[in-house]
Amino acid sequence: MSDIFAFKGAHDAGYAQPKPLISEDEISSLIPNSMVRKNPPKWPTASEPELVRHYTWLSSRNFGIDSGFYPLGSCTMKHNPRINERIVQLPGMNDIHPLAPESHLQGLLAIFYEMQEMLAHCSGMDQVTLQPVAGAQGEFAAIRCIQEYHRNNGDECRNKVIVPDSAHGTNPASAAMCGYEIIEIPSRDDGRLDLDALRAVTGDDTAAMMVTNPSTLGLFEPEIAEAAEIVHEAGGQMYYDGANFNAILGKTSPGLMGFDAVHYNLHKTFSQPHGGGGPGSGPIGVKNHLAQYLPKPLVDRRKDAKGIDGYSYFWINPENSIGKVQQWHGNAGAVVRSWAFYRRYGRELEKMSEHAVLNANYLRYRILNPDSASLQGIPAMPVDGAPADVVKHEFTLSMSPIKDTTGVSGKDVAKRLLDYGYMAPTLYFPMIVPECLMIEPTETESKEVLDKFADDFLAILSEDPEIVKSAPHSTDVGRVDEVWAARNLVLRHPLED
C-alpha cells in the first residue's frame, strides 16, 4: 500500500509548504474569522519516490476504459485514441489564454468553425454553438432557445414539454429547470413511441417534445417523422437528445426525422474521456428559426487572402441570444479532441456507427440466442422479447425472470461482473425495463472480447446464486450501502484529520 497519508511523515520531504508571507494577525484582518481554519492542514510529507508510488497506487484503484471492457449503456465509454491527446497538447492548443484576441486564436477558431459546420451537416441542422459543456447543459440551453422562440411568437401559454417514459432523467430535469411542466407518455409494449398517447397530450399548450432516437432501449423509432408531424401541427418544437447519435451518424439525421433542435454529447459520439460530471462538451444545433437565440458566442469567418486557407475567423453573437451558458468558449480541449477524432474518420465516420451497431447486435445475440439461453436454463428476456430483432448501438436485458427463479437481481449480476474484470453495465435504467441491465459495447471492441464477455455473463447466470448475491469478492471494497454512502458523504481522507 502506498497511501501517502499512511506514511506518517517521511523525513525527506520532496516539497515543503512555504511559510505564509503575512502574519496571522494580517490574515485575520483580511479573511473573516469564520472562514479561517482552526488548525493547519496536515499535509503529508513524502520523498519523490514515495510520491510517485502514491499516485501510481491511486491510479490502479480505478477501473477505466484502459483497464478492461466497459459496456456502460447510454454513457458510451469508448476508446480514446491517443492521437487526440497529442493534438490537444500541442502548444498552439494547450497554451492559449481564453482572453487572447481573435488574431492570436485563428487556428483554434478555424477548428471551432469546422466543428460547427460538421455537426450541422451531420445532424441536418442549420446553426451550431459549441458553448455547453455537457449533454444536460445542452438540453437546458436548447429548451431555453425554444422557450424564447415561443415567447417571441406571443405563444406564452405553451407551458408543457412531453417526454416518453424511456427518457433519460436529464430531459425532464432540463425542461423543468426552464419552468416547464413535464408530461410523460408511456411507451408501447414493444418499447417504441406510442403515437396515440402522444396525440392525446399534444395541444395549444405544447412547447416541445424531447426524444432520444434510437431510444434508451437501443431501439430506433420507426414512427419518428409522424411524431414530429403531430407535435409541429400543434405548434410545438421537436428536441433531439443526441446521446445516442453514435448509432446513426452518417446514416440518417435528426433534421431528416423532423427535429428542430439537438444536443450532441461530443464526449460520447466523438470519443473523449468523461465521467463524474466532466470533462464534457454538449454543443447544440438548431434549425434557422431558432438560430437567433443560441448561446453566445459562435464562430464565423470571412474571406481573407492572408488568413488560414483564405479565411479569417471571428466570434459572433446571435441577435437574440439567451446569453452565455459557460465561461470563456466552452470546453475547448474537448472540442479539439473530438475534432481530431472526426478528422481521423473523415468521410468514413459512418463506419464508427456501423461497427457500434454490429457489436451491440452480435453481443446481444450471443447472450440471448435460444441455444445459449436454453443451455443455461436462462429465460433472459429483452424488452422486445425477440432475440432475432435488431437493435442499434446498445441493448437492454431484463433480469426479472432470473430474479423470480433464483433471487439473483440485476444488481447482483452487475456486481459479479466486477469479479470477472469488467465494468458493470448501466443498471436499472431505463426504468421501464424491470431489473434492467443496459449494455453498450462500442465500436472498438473485438469479437474475441465480446465472445469472452458473453461467455462470462452466461457463466455468472449458472453460478451458485449465493456467490452472485454476495459479489463482488475480488475488489478492495466489497458491496457498499449506496444509499447510506450518498446520504453520509465523507470526502476527507480518514487520516487527514
Ligand SMILES: Cc1ncc(COP(=O)(O)O)c(C=O)c1O
Ligand atoms: C440519453 C441521455 N441523454 C442525456 C444525457 C446527459 O448527458 P451528459 O452526461 O453529457 O450531461 C445522457 C448521459 O448519460 C444520456 O444517456
